[in-house]
Amino acid sequence: MQAPTLDRSPDTAETTRKLRVATASLSGCFGCHMSLLDIDARITELVKLVEFDRSPITDIKTCGPCDIGLVEGAVANSENVHVLRELRANCQILIALGACAVNGGLPAQRNHLDVGEMLEDVYRDIDEGLPCVPDDPELPLLLDRVRPVNEVVRVDYFIPGCPPSGDTLWKYLTDLIGGRMPRLDYDLFRYD
Amino acid sequence: MFAASLETASEPRKLRRVAIDPVTRVEGHGKVTILLDEANKVHQVRLHIVEVRGFEKFIEGRPYWEVPVSVQRLCGICPVSHHLAAAKAMDQIAGYDLLTPTAEKLRRLMHYGQMVQSHAVHFYHLASPDLLLGFDSEPTRRNIVGVLEDFPQIATEGVLVRRFGQEVIRATAGKRVHGTGAVPGGMNKALSRDDREMLRADVDQVIDWTVGAIRMVERLHETKPAFYNHFGEVAGNMLGLVNASGAADYYNGTLRARDAAGTIIFDRVKDASYRDVLEEEVKSWSYMKFPHIKAIGSEEGWYRVGPLARIQVCDLLTSERAEAERQRLLAVGGGKPLHGTLFYHWARLVELLHAAELIRNLLDDPTICATDLMADKGERRFHAVGVIEAPRGTLFHEYKVGEDDLVTYCNLIVSTTNNNQAMNEAIRKVAVQYLDGHEITEPLLNHIEVAIRAYDPCLSCATHALGLMPLQVELVDADGIVLSDVRRGMDGGVSCSVPG
Ligand code: SF4
Numbered sequence: 001m002q003a004p005t006l007d008r009s010p011d012t013a014e015t016t017r018k019l020r021v022a023t024a025s026l027s028g029c030f031g032c033h034m035s036l037l038d039i040d041a042r043i044t045e046l047v048k049l050v051e052f053d054r055s056p057i058t059d060i061k062t063c064g065p066c067d068i069g070l071v072e073g074a075v076a077n078s079e080n081v082h083v084l085r086e087l088r089a090n091c092q093i094l095i096a097l098g099a100c101a102v103n104g105g106l107p108a109q110r111n112h113l114d115v116g117e118m119l120e121d122v123y124r125d126i127d128e129g130l131p132c133v134p135d136d137p138e139l140p141l142l143l144d145r146v147r148p149v150n151e152v153v154r155v156d157y158f159i160p161g162c163p164p165s166g167d168t169l170w171k172y173l174t175d176l177i178g179g180r181m182p183r184l185d186y187d188l189f190r191y192d
Numbered sequence: 193m194f195a196a197s198l199e200t201a202s203e204p205r206k207l208r209r210v211a212i213d214p215v216t217r218v219e220g221h222g223k224v225t226i227l228l229d230e231a232n233k234v235h236q237v238r239l240h241i242v243e244v245r246g247f248e249k250f251i252e253g254r255p256y257w258e259v260p261v262s263v264q265r266l267c268g269i270c271p272v273s274h275h276l277a278a279a280k281a282m283d284q285i286a287g288y289d290l291l292t293p294t295a296e297k298l299r300r301l302m303h304y305g306q307m308v309q310s311h312a313v314h315f316y317h318l319a320s321p322d323l324l325l326g327f328d329s330e331p332t333r334r335n336i337v338g339v340l341e342d343f344p345q346i347a348t349e350g351v352l353v354r355r356f357g358q359e360v361i362r363a364t365a366g367k368r369v370h371g372t373g374a375v376p377g378g379m380n381k382a383l384s385r386d387d388r389e390m391l392r393a394d395v396d397q398v399i400d401w402t403v404g405a406i407r408m409v410e411r412l413h414e415t416k417p418a419f420y421n422h423f424g425e426v427a428g429n430m431l432g433l434v435n436a437s438g439a440a441d442y443y444n445g446t447l448r449a450r451d452a453a454g455t456i457i458f459d460r461v462k463d464a465s466y467r468d469v470l471e472e473e474v475k476s477w478s479y480m481k482f483p484h485i486k487a488i489g490s491e492e493g494w495y496r497v498g499p500l501a502r503i504q505v506c507d508l509l510t511s512e513r514a515e516a517e518r519q520r521l522l523a524v525g526g527g528k529p530l531h532g533t534l535f536y537h538w539a540r541l542v543e544l545l546h547a548a549e550l551i552r553n554l555l556d557d558p559t560i561c562a563t564d565l566m567a568d569k570g571e572r573r574f575h576a577v578g579v580i581e582a583p584r585g586t587l588f589h590e591y592k593v594g595e596d597d598l599v600t601y602c603n604l605i606v607s608t609t610n611n612n613q614a615m616n617e618a619i620r621k622v623a624v625q626y627l628d629g630h631e632i633t634e635p636l637l638n639h640i641e642v643a644i645r646a647y648d649p650c651l652s653c654a655t656h657a658l659g660l661m662p663l664q665v666e667l668v669d670a671d672g673i674v675l676s677d678v679r680r681g682m683d684g685g686v687s688c689s690v691p692g
Pocket of ligand 1: 027028029030031032072073097098099100101105106161162163265268369
């Protein structure tokens with residue numbers, strides 16, 4: 001199957017319109033978002049090409065129709081599922097950003113543990129000996145296992161790395177925005 | 193204290209709920225709920241940390257040498273802080289008492305680079321839109337892009353100051369986010385001469401820009417002094433690390449706490465003894481625990497950490513320009529400690545300046561590129577505590593490691609957890625000051641977020657623990673008939689019903 005590129009009809013206002021980009025952090029560490037900021041001064045070029053929709057760095061709290069969605073972090077609770085589905089439903093192209101989104105990453109290290117037992121351990125008051133586990137309805141329900149995003153929604157592109165570097169994201173996004181099939185050379189991949 | 197009365201409403205079911213979900217322009221996941229009555233009187237305000245990840249548990253069973261690299265994945269904004277707090281603990285576990293002079297200098301360099309980048313990303317990218325564009329400006333423009341459009345000079349300086357901090361980290365840790373520089377007993381990489389020259393060439397400019405930013409915040413303050421002094425102002429205790437002469441020390445030191453009037457509560461407490469002076473409490477409505485000073489108790493014993501606490505806990509900053517700026521800021525209080533939430537920004541920039549000056553001093557150190565990176569090994573230990581001043585405040589890592597080198601126990605009190613009650617107190621104060629009795633609008637809700645942002649919370653960090661009890665358990669028999677039904681209500685109470 002061919003991975004999608006952005007569909008922008010030529011010779012209309014479409015080609016000059018700024019693309020809308022949404023970003024979300026699920027169960028991640030924000031490091032992938034930091035890498036996005038690691039494009040440094042190129043951010044001034046980026047904002048000539050795109051405008052941001054829902055993102056932790058804007059005050060837009062729910063996602064509207066977008067061209068590109070970038071998602072960092074794995075799926076660990078019911079709220080992550082909700083945010084991810086909203087992103088998928090609104091974004092023409094959805095990109096899984098970084099190890100957590102691509103394959104669960106470090107958060108998935110909890111998968112061999114029983115959720116209930118772990119929580120009792122962590123919230124056990126050392127002196128009292130009785131666990132007091134936070135359980136308010138305002139807190140989203142935890143999933144029994146941490147999942148990569150593609151186990152919950154369809155994903156168009158995966159960018160591995162923890163995190164992928166700023167240069168990697170710059171190359172990827174400028175390719176995509178320019179209507180090209182994104183290509184990353186070997187030196188832009190980084191596994192560790 | 194009046195604000196504490198807003199923690200729990202007496203009859204939550206009769207009230208209207210307004211939520212800020214998610215809290216934006218902060219790191220990680222949090223939401224605020226506010227319960228109001230028909231006259232818009234505020235009855236309850238809570239900052240909930242809604243995510244849990246379980247680091248403390250899944251670190252168990254991992255080899256100790258892996259921990260400094262893995263735990264930094266708690267947070268991509270301040271990974272170096274976790275990296276170094278864990279490394280400090282693992283130095284002791286592996287039997288290294290004293291690092292070589294170069295290794296300690298390189299770790300400090302990395303740490304100060306972290307301080308610069310984290311404070312810069314917070315001030316310029318996350319908080320400045322409120323300060324420069326206005327708390328009640330158009331929400332779709334209230335972000336770094338809006339600042340780039342309206343104040344391109346300041347935004348560009350911010351991007352470059354942050355870049356400088358990230359480059360210091362890259363030069364010492366190998367990459368900008370989640371590097372590997374520190375290993376138990378020292379460092380795995382010397383600073384290259386090229387990197388040193390490159391950083392040295394930029395540092396003076398970074399220092400000048402930072403002083404410019406401090407002046408800007410000072411001018412903002414002068415436009416509405418009463419507003420800036422009292423926005424979200426709640427008197428509280430303060431905690432931080434200081435060295436033997438009472439100067440702030442971000443990498444090493446002993447714990448000192450002062451009360452709201454500035455009187456010392458405890459001093460020279462060794463980091464390994466933190467449990468003698470602090471304890472944690474759990475509340476049903478947040479995954480983030482609530483630490484407090486043991487001797488005072490959970491009601492009044494909460495404290496602040498981070499820039500505003502640190503600059504007032506210490507007796508001085510060791511770098512010249514930053515100390516002069518600290519004095520200018522403290523002068524605003526006329527001899528009394530500052531407790532206004534918005535002073536955090538000013539204090540943060542003073543610290544950014546301090547960190548940049550410390551970086552310059554280290555780069556000028558003739559031995560900074562030396563290669564004595566690993567210490568001599570002594571006696572292996574099985575229990576250790578590593579404490580450090582992360583950008584957001586004091587950070588505690590405690591580990592036990594077995595004979596087989598595998599971690600058997602881990603406890604983390606991250607900076608933002610230390611500020612948990614302080615943030616809740618601040619938003620309750622803001623709710624009383626600005627929301628009470630008014631029709632709730634987006635700008636008013638943003639006032640609440642402004643107070644949270646001032647603390648620069650790192651909610652990913654604060655979500656290290658794991659778990660959630662089912663909210664409702666139904667016992668259903670083979671025919672689908674409900675045999676019993678256990679629920680947990682808003683008040684945390686458990687009800688059990690057995691139909692028929
Ligand atoms: S992939 Fe790495 S950098 Fe990205 S969110 Fe996960 S832990 Fe953080």
